[in-house]
Amino acid sequence: MRYLLLILLNIPVVSLALLNIITQHKMGRTPKKRFNRQLLLWVVILTLLIGSFPLYNLLVNRPPLDSTDLSAFDIVEITVIIFLIYSNNDQRRKTEQTERRLNDLHQELSIQLSNDK
Amino acid sequence: MVEKKFCVVIPAYNEASVIKGVVRSARKVFSSFKYPVDIVVIDDGSRDNTSTEAMAGGARVIRHILNSGAGGATATGLSYAMQYGYTGAATMDADGQHDPQDVLRGITEISTGNIDLLIGSRLIDSSGMSRVKVLGNWGLSLITFILFGVKSTDSQSGMRIYSRKALEQLRWKTSGYEFCSEMIWRASQLGLTICEYPIQAIYTDYSKSKGQNNWNAVNILKSLVKRRVMEAFE
Numbered sequence: 001m002r003y004l005l006l007i008l009l010n011i012p013v014v015s016l017a018l019l020n021i022i023t024q025h026k027m028g029r030t031p032k033k034r035f036n037r038q039l040l041l042w043v044v045i046l047t048l049l050i051g052s053f054p055l056y057n058l059l060v061n062r063p064p065l066d067s068t069d070l071s072a073f074d075i076v077e078i079t080v081i082i083f084l085i086y087s088n089n090d091q092r093r094k095t096e097q098t099e100r101r102l103n104d105l106h107q108e109l110s111i112q113l114s115n116d117k
Numbered sequence: 118m119v120e121k122k123f124c125v126v127i128p129a130y131n132e133a134s135v136i137k138g139v140v141r142s143a144r145k146v147f148s149s150f151k152y153p154v155d156i157v158v159i160d161d162g163s164r165d166n167t168s169t170e171a172m173a174g175g176a177r178v179i180r181h182i183l184n185s186g187a188g189g190a191t192a193t194g195l196s197y198a199m200q201y202g203y204t205g206a207a208t209m210d211a212d213g214q215h216d217p218q219d220v221l222r223g224i225t226e227i228s229t230g231n232i233d234l235l236i237g238s239r240l241i242d243s244s245g246m247s248r249v250k251v252l253g254n255w256g257l258s259l260i261t262f263i264l265f266g267v268k269s270t271d272s273q274s275g276m277r278i279y280s281r282k283a284l285e286q287l288r289w290k291t292s293g294y295e296f297c298s299e300m301i302w303r304a305s306q307l308g309l310t311i312c313e314y315p316i317q318a319i320y321t322d323y324s325k326s327k328g329q330n331n332w333n334a335v336n337i338l339k340s341l342v343k344r345r346v347m348e349a350f351e
Binding site for chain 2: 037092096099100103106107108109110111113114
């Protein structure tokens with residue numbers, strides 16, 4: 001039940017991330033290499049989420065990790081981490097875009113003002 | 118048939134005391150070339166009379182509103198060259214470190230049409246360079262190779278010649294001196310033909326005083342590692 005909860009809480013974020021990167025790529029806003037890397041990242045996260053039940057079973061009370069059962073705290077922690085990865089990725093993309101536009105604007109403005117003199 | 122013409126970009130920051138002389142001596146050398154060569158000084162937000170002095174020397178001047186760093190100033194100059202239809206462009210330092218004859222040799226080489234990015238290397242013949250500078254530049258070239266897989270004897274050289282194809286395609290993200298390494302990496306990613314040729318470094322008391330602090334190599338290294346790591350997550 002807890003594993004199902006973990007998956008249900010995180011599926012929306014992972015789905016949104018995948019939808020974003022596919023849309024960006026289809027609209028020509030993301031180069032293929034970046035698309036491939038981002039796709040790999042989120043597919044790995046999705047696989048680990050879906051495989052969390054067998055993964056925990058493998059690690060519970062076994063060396064070297066001696067993991068305990070999935071707790072409520074673990075669920076919250078993992079959900080927050082995945083959300084932060086998504087948010088950080090998105091913010092970084094926007095920051096880079098803004099920086100690029102600002103640099104281009106500064107360049108063009110400098111050239112135009114020099115032309116006007 | 119469109120006549121070939123070339124643009125020499127000189128990024129400058131607080132070089133009022135030498136820029137007029139640098140521009141005049143460059144104009145004298147370039148006047149003998151078979152194609153027209155225009156000189157454009159990019160004043161990167163200087164606090165002295167760099168712009169006025171550069172214009173007095175006969176250069177066209179583009180003045181940055183904000184100080185953007187060597188990478189930013191170079192990007193503006195090459196963008197100008199691309200927009201105004203130049204066949205190729207070159208960059209050289211504003212402090213008199215570069216011999217305009219070396220720039221002309223590079224432009225002559227690029228005008229044959231086979232090379233996209235030609236880097237003037239001070240380390241092919243490093244006589245005249247101090248050991249510290251040789252070691253520092255060699256170290257940064259090694260780091261450029263380790264991080265980006267691109268071989269270069271002088272990855273930090275400011276004398277570079279660009280073909281039209283390079284002007285149209287080459288872009289980079291860093292704005293400080295680390296752009297020198299990033300540019301070579303981006304050129305390699307784009308499949309541009311990169312070559313080197315030997316140049317002389319002219320060290321005067323002025324250029325030595327204006328030159329990079331060796332500790333800046335730490336900042337360059339940090340920025341390059343960060344850029345490389347970020348690329349893996351993009």
